[in-house]
Amino acid sequence: MTIQPTILVTGGAGYIGSHVCAALHEAGFTPVVLDNLSAGPAAALRQRVQWGPFIEADVRDSQALITAIEAYQPVAVMHFAALIAVGESVVNPGPTYDVNVGGSLQLLQAMQATGVKKLVFSSTAATYGTPEVVPIPESAPTLPINPYGHSKLMVEQMLADFGTAFGLKRVVLRYFNAAGARPELGLGYVRHAPSHLIPLLLRGALGLGPTLQVMGTDYPTPDGTAIRDYLHVADLADAHVLALRHLLAGHDSCTLNAGTSQGASVQQVLAAAAHVIGQPVPHTTGPRRAGDPALLVADATQLQQQLGWRPARSSLNQILTDDWAWHQTLAKA
Ligand SMILES: NC(=O)c1ccc[n+]([C@@H]2O[C@H](COP(=O)([O-])OP(=O)(O)OC[C@H]3O[C@@H](n4cnc5c(N)ncnc54)[C@H](O)[C@@H]3O)[C@@H](O)[C@H]2O)c1
The missing domain is CATH 3.40.50.720 (NAD(P)-binding Rossmann-like Domain)
Known part of the structure; x- marks a missing residue:
């Protein structure tokens, strides 16, 4: 053995x-x-x-x-x-x-x-x-x-x-x-009070938490919402x-x-989530959260070159599909 x-x-x-x-x-x-x-x-x-x-x-x-x-x-x-x-x-x-x-x-x-x-x-x-x-x-x-x-x-x-x-x-x-999540293994986000966008919006959509508040619509980005690398x-x-x-x-x-070297704005995440869950994501808008930069996107070249890493599941659609499946199991529990 x-x-x-x-x-x-x-x-x-x-x-x-x-x-x-x-x-x-x-x-x-x-x-x-x-x-x-x-x-x-x-x-x-x-x-x-x-x-x-x-x-x-x-x-x-x-x-x-x-x-x-x-x-x-x-x-x-x-x-x-x-x-x-x-x-x-x-x-x-x-x-x-x-x-x-x-x-x-x-x-x-x-x-x-x-x-x-x-x-x-x-x-x-x-x-x-x-x-x-x-x-x-x-x-x-x-x-x-x-x-x-x-x-x-x-x-x-x-x-x-x-x-x-x-x-x-x-x-x-x-x-x-x-x-994202691996629902087939029973793995995903379980915090009582998430502070990350995707769990917040999915919980809001399922009625497991409050309606999402988009924090900041006046950032210097194309649609005014903050851009992150998911x-x-x-x-x-x-x-x-x-x-x-x-x-x-x-x-x-x-x-x-x-990271993936790709950025997505909050609005883009909301649009992708609406596509995955088949309905618009309920949300309100509010002021910026203190300490949140407008734009955080990695240059991930070194991770790819030094470790030979390639992201296989990091499209927004895949992340949201897996996270939606996970949150639906939470809703049924
Ligand atoms: N989630 C993200 O997007 C993100 C981004 C950047 C960095 N990180 C880092 O990744 C790591 C994991 O983050 P996560 O999102 O899985 O958070 P998480 O809160 O789910 O995981 C942290 C784990 O550490 C345990 N823990 C906390 N304090 C402890 C203590 N004093 N002794 C022993 N265990 C303790 C918690 O019980 C929990 O299981 C953290 O170091 C975090 O700073 C996370």
Whole structure:
């Protein structure tokens, strides 16, 4: 019997982490999830852990991290555990820094203490702030405009410092907007109060949540609504497996945008959603949300060139079709 290599996945019960665990399983790895189930209804998060052991623990708990690493001997770590609400990070920055920076520090120290030297880290387009050049290359200035973006950039710096000091090799993936679902695996977005456009609009359409409010119709974009780069969460998961293979093959550290290089405005998403669900999406309009740039689109050339990644499911139509199927199962539950 072949023993599958294990990967420690912090935040593996989360939206992106759970899709990555599915992809790891499909690629012949065993994910070991460490998660405190804080991001939504605990039972729904727990159900996402399907492909390996689960440790219910906080990423700030250094003893839990060391015990998990000693017990399962992972060949690498994937680090998703974080507080992700940008707006909350602005009004109350303490918890975001505590979990995102403090938790990452505990993880890095546990990895140093146990000799695990490979890490894939979830960073964000929010590290760029308001970009001057779009599509945004990785070489663009990193000038975050909210504590969430600052917290992720601080961790990127910590990773570089741990790389210098003890040889940590890492792939930093700066995600743009992850969306979509894998309803056939029971995986999708389950938060009580989503802050992302697509879950908000689908919940509104199904009566599972309030009617969508389009925040800002006066941006300097062709139709006045903000433009984002939507990436199917399953394609993003594939990028993680490629990043892991890159590290396991002994290649060097890198920081890569994870996006499609294509932008869609809120109005375009609403039109595509109306096509998928067969009716107009109910919505109202309101003022801009503080801290939201007009335009965030990746230059994803490096991800394609360095890791050989190709997005297979990231058309708006596919993202919305999968997410609609997932939200319909939520509505029936
Ligand atoms: N969703 C996006 O579009 C997006 C974009 C850019 C970056 N990211 C990053 O990707 C990662 C995953 O995001 P997501 O959308 O899956 O969010 P999520 O909230 O669904 O997942 C985060 C997971 O971390 C867990 N967690 C939170 N605090 C923890 C703690 N102290 N200890 C242990 N576990 C803890 C949560 O329970 C949850 O399961 C995050 O690091 C986020 O910053 C996401």
